[in-house]
Amino acid sequence: MSAIYYFNTITDSKGNHEVHTQECIFLPSEGTRKRIGMESNCQNAIASARRENPGKTFDGCFYCSKECHTG
Template identity: 50%
Template sequence: MSEFYYFHNTVDDKGNHEVHSESCSYLPNAYNRTMIGYERSCSDAIKRAEKEYPTKSFDGCYFCSRPCHTG
């Protein structure tokens, strides 16, 4: 199912920006997130984010993007 994906503007303790789907309970507030776009999966969203923001690192949210969560 396609959804809008966003990444948290603040990095986690491992230096990654956490990727969330729009329906995630842990989606950051609007002022602290950047839209990635409408994608089919978290892996597609991360690929797009890596292409558009090559200097940043990304990880999937444990709760909404678990297949992409690396820890």
């Protein structure tokens, strides 16, 4: 399912930037998120985020991007 994806600009306890859909109840506030864009799935969203933000690591949200959540 295509969705607009964002990542949290603040890292989690493991140093990852968490990736969320626009509809996620845990989407960070505007001041702490960066738009990835429209993607067909979280795997593509993370790949796009990695290309645009080299050196950063990403993890899918447990709630909205569970198939990309690594813990």
